[in-house]
Structures are given as C-alpha cells and as structure tokens.
Amino acid sequence: MTGGGAMDKYQPLAEAVARVGDGATVMVGGFGSPGTPFGLLAELERQGRRDLTIIKNDANEAGLGVSRLIEAGQVRRLVTSHIGLNKRVIALMNEGALEVTFHPQGILAEKIRCGGAGCLAFLTDIGLHSEITDPADVIDWRGRPARLEAALNADFALLHAERADGLGNLCYRATARNFSPLMAMAANCVIVEAMARVPTGAIDPEQVHSSAAFVDVVTDADPADPAYGLMEGRYAP
Numbered sequence: 001m002t003g004g005g006a007m008d009k010y011q012p013l014a015e016a017v018a019r020v021g022d023g024a025t026v027m028v029g030g031f032g033s034p035g036t037p038f039g040l041l042a043e044l045e046r047q048g049r050r051d052l053t054i055i056k057n058d059a060n061e062a063g064l065g066v067s068r069l070i071e072a073g074q075v076r077r078l079v080t081s082h083i084g085l086n087k088r089v090i091a092l093m094n095e096g097a098l099e100v101t102f103h104p105q106g107i108l109a110e111k112i113r114c115g116g117a118g119c120l121a122f123l124t125d126i127g128l129h130s131e132i133t134d135p136a137d138v139i140d141w142r143g144r145p146a147r148l149e150a151a152l153n154a155d156f157a158l159l160h161a162e163r164a165d166g167l168g169n170l171c172y173r174a175t176a177r178n179f180s181p182l183m184a185m186a187a188n189c190v191i192v193e194a195m196a197r198v199p200t201g202a203i204d205p206e207q208v209h210s211s212a213a214f215v216d217v218v219t220d221a222d223p224a225d226p227a228y229g230l231m232e233g234r235y236a237p
Helices: 013-017 038-046 066-071 087-095 105-117 180-186 226-232
Strands: 025-028 052-055 075-080 099-102 121-124 138-141 144-150 154-164 187-197 217-220
Touching (some): 038 217, 105 180, 154 180
C-alpha cells in the first residue's frame, strides 16, 4: 500500500473475501493478466469456497488467478469468451469436470453492461446463423430475425485498481478498463484490491473510471506478489 488518508470502505484482505460464500456468482475483472485481482483470487482459494460460477473474459494461464480456483475444483461453471491459452482448463472442460459457457467477447461485455444498466436483455444479429445461437432465442424484430441475449449480473465482483481514494473512487490501468467498470455496475457487492490507497480528492475526476457509488470494499494489493511482476512486464502505463 502507498499513499494515505482515511479509507471508510477499507477491510483487511481475509475479511473482505470472507463475504463471498459457497455457490456465489463472481465477476472477475481483468483482460488476460492485466487487471486480474490475483490477491483476492488467492485468498478466495485459501478460504476454500466451492461451487462458484466465475464470469471473466478468459481463464488466465495455468497456475494463475482464476485458473488456480478451477484447478483446485472450486469452480462449477465458467462464463467466458476464450480459454485457448490454458490447456489445463480445456482438459477439465473436455472431461466434464467444468461447465463452460462461451460468448463472443463483445457480446460478453454488452451482457455485463446491460446487467449494470438494469436492462433484462438486448437484441443482436451477431452469430445469428452459427452454432452459438439457440433457435429458442431468435425472435422477429420488426421483420428482421434477432437473437435475444440475456443480461449478466453477479453476487460479487472482484476487481483490481491502480488507485482507490478514501471514498472508494477507482482508477484502473490500461486494459484493466475493458471489463472492470462494467462489472463494478453489474454486481451486488464490489470488492476491490488497490495497488495504492490515496486521500479523497487525489484522483483527478477525469481519471475516475468507477465511481465510489459502485464500490463496497477496498483492500490492499500486494505489489510484491510475483503475479503482478508478470503483469507489469506485459503492458506499459
């Protein structure tokens, strides 16, 4: 932790993650490794939560992040856009040990955005004539066929922020912004690990990517965690 100032929403890591119970649906921020809340996920693994549904754009790489939970048998279902970089998760899916639901990446993002906006579903013609479409989801919309995509919501969102201020306003870094702001709006409880906690007002309003109104708990990320070193090597500020 760097910086200072009061943090009304601050909780120690173990206490923050203890809110997540067995059987929860959990959105996990990040775009590949960047923005993945490795500390929150490691604590979730340590606490032994079971029967989880995870919503994330990928499964991370073997031995990292979400993959650790899956490999430990703690995840029942994964909702994602691809798992092609993780042979272990592919094997578990093929063995029937893990249920995987795939969505094109843009569709996945829009399903989460709709959930956060309070919409029930949206219409699209993407993938209309492909194997991803269930005929039961196709409707006639003003003389055109359209596929009905249900919104996605979750019990919890676990996010990684570069900075959090005293109220819980968040600033993400680089591609962490792809999914994290959407997930912060679509979950009932938002738990954030921050690389730095700074005084209220220290984040320029133009740099607030998620408002404190959507954030329930902030805890500290550990910059010494090797997973974050890996992440730093993959993208620039």
